[in-house]
Amino acid sequence: MKKTWIVFLLLTLTVFLFATELRLSSEVGIHTDAWKTRMAGFTAEKGVQVGIQQFPYANYLDQLMLGYTSGRVDIDVPYISLLWYPALATAGYIYPISDIPGYEALNEKDIPGIRNSKLNGKTYVIPYMNELGGIIYRKDLFDDPTEKANFLKAYGYELQPPVTLEQYRDVAEFFHRPPELYGVTLMGRRSIFLATHFMQRLWANGGALLDINMRPIFNSEAGMKALEDVAFMFNFANPAARNYDFQEALNEFISGRSAMAEVWTTGMFYVNDANRSKIVGKGSFTGFPRPENRLGEKLPMLYISWGFSVSQAAPDKKAALEWLVYVTETKNEVEAAPTGNIPARFSALNSPDLLSVYPWIGDFSKAMENCIPTPIVPLIPEGSSIVGAIIAPAVSEFLAGTKTAEKALNDAVKEVDRLMRENFYY
Amino acid sequence: MESKIRRKGYPYILPALLFIIFVFFVPVAYTVVMSFLRWNLLRPDLGVRSAGFSNYVRLFTDVFTLETIGRTFYFVIGSVLVELVAGFIVALALDTEFKGWKIVQSILLTPFMIAPVVVGFVWRFILNSDYGPVIHFFKQIGLGAFVADPLLSNPHAVIPVLILTDAWEYTPFVVLVLLAGLKAIPQEPFEAAIVDGASLWKRFRYITLPLLKPSILVVIVIRTLTSLRVFDIVFIMTGGGPGTSSETLAFYGYRTAFQSYNIGFSSAINMLTFGIAIGFTLFYMKIVGGGKNAE
Numbered sequence: 178m179k180k181t182w183i184v185f186l187l188l189t190l191t192v193f194l195f196a197t198e199l200r201l202s203s204e205v206g207i208h209t210d211a212w213k214t215r216m217a218g219f220t221a222e223k224g225v226q227v228g229i230q231q232f233p234y235a236n237y238l239d240q241l242m243l244g245y246t247s248g249r250v251d252i253d254v255p256y257i258s259l260l261w262y263p264a265l266a267t268a269g270y271i272y273p274i275s276d277i278p279g280y281e282a283l284n285e286k287d288i289p290g291i292r293n294s295k296l297n298g299k300t301y302v303i304p305y306m307n308e309l310g311g312i313i314y315r316k317d318l319f320d321d322p323t324e325k326a327n328f329l330k331a332y333g334y335e336l337q338p339p340v341t342l343e344q345y346r347d348v349a350e351f352f353h354r355p356p357e358l359y360g361v362t363l364m365g366r367r368s369i370f371l372a373t374h375f376m377q378r379l380w381a382n383g384g385a386l387l388d389i390n391m392r393p394i395f396n397s398e399a400g401m402k403a404l405e406d407v408a409f410m411f412n413f414a415n416p417a418a419r420n421y422d423f424q425e426a427l428n429e430f431i432s433g434r435s436a437m438a439e440v441w442t443t444g445m446f447y448v449n450d451a452n453r454s455k456i457v458g459k460g461s462f463t464g465f466p467r468p469e470n471r472l473g474e475k476l477p478m479l480y481i482s483w484g485f486s487v488s489q490a491a492p493d494k495k496a497a498l499e500w501l502v503y504v505t506e507t508k509n510e511v512e513a514a515p516t517g518n519i520p521a522r523f524s525a526l527n528s529p530d531l532l533s534v535y536p537w538i539g540d541f542s543k544a545m546e547n548c549i550p551t552p553i554v555p556l557i558p559e560g561s562s563i564v565g566a567i568i569a570p571a572v573s574e575f576l577a578g579t580k581t582a583e584k585a586l587n588d589a590v591k592e593v594d595r596l597m598r599e600n601f602y603y
Numbered sequence: 604m605e606s607k608i609r610r611k612g613y614p615y616i617l618p619a620l621l622f623i624i625f626v627f628f629v630p631v632a633y634t635v636v637m638s639f640l641r642w643n644l645l646r647p648d649l650g651v652r653s654a655g656f657s658n659y660v661r662l663f664t665d666v667f668t669l670e671t672i673g674r675t676f677y678f679v680i681g682s683v684l685v686e687l688v689a690g691f692i693v694a695l696a697l698d699t700e701f702k703g704w705k706i707v708q709s710i711l712l713t714p715f716m717i718a719p720v721v722v723g724f725v726w727r728f729i730l731n732s733d734y735g736p737v738i739h740f741f742k743q744i745g746l747g748a749f750v751a752d753p754l755l756s757n758p759h760a761v762i763p764v765l766i767l768t769d770a771w772e773y774t775p776f777v778v779l780v781l782l783a784g785l786k787a788i789p790q791e792p793f794e795a796a797i798v799d800g801a802s803l804w805k806r807f808r809y810i811t812l813p814l815l816k817p818s819i820l821v822v823i824v825i826r827t828l829t830s831l832r833v834f835d836i837v838f839i840m841t842g843g844g845p846g847t848s849s850e851t852l853a854f855y856g857y858r859t860a861f862q863s864y865n866i867g868f869s870s871a872i873n874m875l876t877f878g879i880a881i882g883f884t885l886f887y888m889k890i891v892g893g894g895k896n897a898e
Contacts, residue, residue: 239861242644264645264864356733365756367844417733419756419845558645566862570847577758577845596863600646 198226199496202241203256204234207446207517208306208483212256212504214513219503225496238561245270245488253491254500259293259302259482264558266301271486273299277498283505287522290482290550302484303501304521305510308442309544310373310465310479310553312345312361314338315436317459318352327351338463339437342381342406345466349413352436360413362426362438367573369553369565370423373479374410374439375572376553376564378403380477381467386563387555391602393593395568396586404575404582410439411576419576431456439465441481442541446517461537464544480550482521559596567592631877638870645864658871667847668855668872672879674762675851679830681766682773686826687819689770690777697778698785708782715775723839726768730754730840755841758848765849768836773829777822784818785811824887828880852876 203209209231216227230252232240238261244250245268257265265271274280276299283303285291294302318324319336328336332347339345349360364370379386384399411419415429423440427447430438431454438444447453448460465478485504487497503509510520511528519541520526526542554560571589574580580588597603641654662668697708714722729735732753741750754760792810801809834853837843843850843858850858852872860869 242864246644246647268645268647365845367842367846415733416751416753416756417731419753420727420731420841562645562863566858570843573844574846577756577848579758579846579848599641600643600649 198228199493199500200251200253201227201229201256201500202237202252202254203229203231204237205231206234207443208519209256211513211516211518212305214516215504215509218509219500223496223499223503225499227500241265241270250488250490253488253493254485254497255488256305256483256485257302259290259304259480259484259552260554260556260561262294262301262486263296263556263560265486266296267558269489271301272489272491272494273301274303274487274498274501275300277487277494279495279498279502282498282502287507287524288505289523289545290480290521293480293482293550293552293556294484296556302482302486303505304482304484305505306484306518307480307482307521307550308519309541309548309550310377310439310441310481311544312339312437312439312463312465313430313442313444313448313460314438314463315433315456315459316461317456318436338461339466340463341469341472342378342466343469346409346413349410349437353413355415357434359415359418359429359435360437361410362421362429362435362440363407363411363414363418364421364423364426364440365411365414365419365573365576366422366425367569368422369561369569370426371572371576372564372569373441373553374407375403375568377439377465377479378406380479380551381465381471383471383476386568387593391557391597393563393590393597396583396590400586401582404572404586407572408576430460441479442519443481443517445535445537462540462544464548475547475549477551478544478548480552482552484521559600562596563593567596634870634873634877637866638874640867640870642866643864644866654867658868661868662871662875668875670847671850671852671855672875674849675831675853675876675879677762678766678769678833678851679827681763682769682830682833683823683826685766685770686774686777687822689774690781690822693774693778694781694785697782711778712775714772715779717772719772719835720839722768722772723836726764726771726836727755727840730764756845758845761841761845761849765833765836765840768840769830769833772836773826777826780818780822781815784815788814820887820890824884827883827887831876831880831883852879 213229216229220226238258241250241252241255241257241261242264244252245265250270255265255271262271266273274283280300285300285303288304290304290307291300294300294304319338325336328348328351331351334344336348336351337344339348351360352358353360363374376386379395379400382399382402384395384397384403386393386395388394415435418426418429421429426438426440427444429435430440430444431447431450433455442462445460445462449457451457467474467476485501487494487501491497504513505522507522507524507528510518510522510525511531514520514525514531515534519538520531525531526538526545532538552560554564567589571580571585574588575582575585638658639654639656641649641652641657643649693711697704697711717725729737730753732738732750732755738747738750738754741747752760754764788811792814793806796806796810832853833851834857837849837851837854838857841849843854853876856869856872856876859865859872863869
């Protein structure tokens with residue numbers, strides 16, 4: 178017995194001394210919680226220890242940038258937002274995953290948003306979570322026969338989750354019964370969240386942020402329309418929503434105080450969280466509407482994705498790839514999803530096991546098929562600065578009434594133009 | 604002989620001197636150097652290039668910077684004034700010893716002991732137009748129309764609200780300093796004034812106020828300098844919005860450094876803030892010096 182113990186201790190010591198340690202980093206969030214459930218299994222199967230550092234979302238990128246810039250980074254596999262990788266890749270802080278031998282095992286054809294992870298033909302991020310900007314809505318209200326009859330009487334057509342921007346306005350107006358119920362929940366605080374409302378409408382109206390030569394063109398007619406529509410929708414929102422961020426918006430919706438919330442798919446996890454939601458099982462998701470004359474067109478829709486990248490300085494890239502293959506394999510994505518993740522693989526999204534857990538995932542898949550998943554920021558190093566530091570304040574200026582739509586957008590265009598010139602885009 | 608003694612004294616001040624050099628002068632010098640560079644953390648491929656005076660030219664020709672300076676001055680002057688007046692009133696009220704005096708003093712100091720980030724969250728909650736108690740109170744007393752437009756998303760109300768939040772946090776500090784000053788004033792001039800038949804106002808105007816001048820100046824200098832770099836409550840309560848209505852110099856510096864990653868221009872903004880702080884300090888020192896000469 179004593180001998181067995183000694184052998185066990187020696188083995189443990191050997192494993193401890195010789196096992197590779199893979200250092201991961203992430204924000205604090207529910208999809209991180211999902212893949213964290215796979216860490217123990219990976220160590221047991223591959224004999225590679227895994228450690229993780231987590232940061233609040235608000236300063237995770239700052240921490241990464243400062244760590245990489247100063248050369249003090251001790252992270253092998255940063256789990257990052259898709260929006261960040263162009264800057265990290267251009268700076269040479271992260272390594273092309275497609276250059277690691279054995280990369281084919283990741284089967285990237287099974288990942289719908291993978292084209293957004295490539296720079297100069299090389300893959301820098303393997304998406305783990307993906308979602309779309311759209312509307313989460315109160316299914317119980319939309320299915321209520323009295324509401325349906327009243328809506329039909331008032332607007333002359335059937336009440337349904339909005340497919341067009343015109344319907345979206347009608348439905349928001351119809352359900353706007355303050356202070357008990359608001360038509361829609363929006364995120365009006367000056368932040369990238371507010372910019373999502375503008376970007377969705379800009380795309381829906383056929384506009385774009387930059388042209389093919391990287392010149393800003395969002396002060397177009399589509400841009401003006403988009404900005405005015407954002408302001409119009411605030412008429413059917415709680416006045417407090419003018420200072421809401423994502424979390425506050427969700428809190429309002431899951432406490433049953435609004436009929437719709439213009440957020441993204443992750444919101445559904447909060448809707449069905451019995452510990453905080455008053456509307457468990459009463460919500461569903463639909464993609465962002467478009468103008469009536471563009472019905473049937475495949476238009477850009479806000480695409481949000483987080484995934485794994487590999488640091489240039491990671492000493493054992495093979496171990497990093499092993500983790501990526503393990504954590505993103507279909508079985509592991511499906512098993513981890515109920516913790517709080519929308520898997521990035523088609524094979525996982527279409528898994529019957531997952532559909533039984535998330536009945537709304539079908540609506541999400543449908544929205545995904547009918548749009549061009551488009552990241553909120555252009556995938557260039559300056560992308561986040563353009564949207565977060567220039568577009569968001571411009572939208573906020575217009576909402577606050579301190580600038581007209583034209584002036585807000587023209588000033589923002591000038592600012593983007595200066596930034597692009599300074600960085601030699603033209 | 605005197606210089607020999609002086610030379611012998613240098614090693615004794617060396618540790619303090621080194622401390623000041625590394626903690627103060629090195630970071631300032633580093634910021635000065637960076638303010639003349641074109642350095643974007645997002646584009647290390649472009650390298651760190653000399654910007655000459657272009658960051659400063661942009662800084663002083665940009666309308667937005669001038670507006671931001673204006674907003675910052677509005678905030679600084681407003682918060683210092685409110686804190687000084689409120690602090691004076693409370694300090695005078697507390698300048699008598701009564702039962703439970705120490706408990707009252709401790710309670711009054713509580714806001715000053717709370718981290719500014721927490722203060723920001725607390726006031727964001729209190730001022731929430733939906734469930735915040737302040738708004739509820741206004742509605743209850745029939746003044747709901749004044750707060751119909753949520754205060755934190757009203758471009759005209761947001762700076763006054765930030766001033767009041769800042770005053771809530773820092774007035775206790777002002778009270779503490781002024782109270783210490785009041786306690787140090789000797790009683791004899793008051794007794795003589797009473798004998799001469801001076802009214803309460805005259806005693807305040809001609810005895811209390813002049814003798815409290817050093818404490819008032821300390822408060823003004825410290826609060827001006829700390830208000831100039833206000834960041835936490837702005838970040839938490841408004842994020843610089845609505846629009847740019849609550850964007851102060853410190854916040855602008857942060858946004859340029861950590862949203863645009865433009866280190867050179869951000870350093871120029873910080874140097875401007877530093878210059879304004881120096882300007883204020885020199886101005887106040889001149890006033891203090893003037894006071895001494897007059898005496």
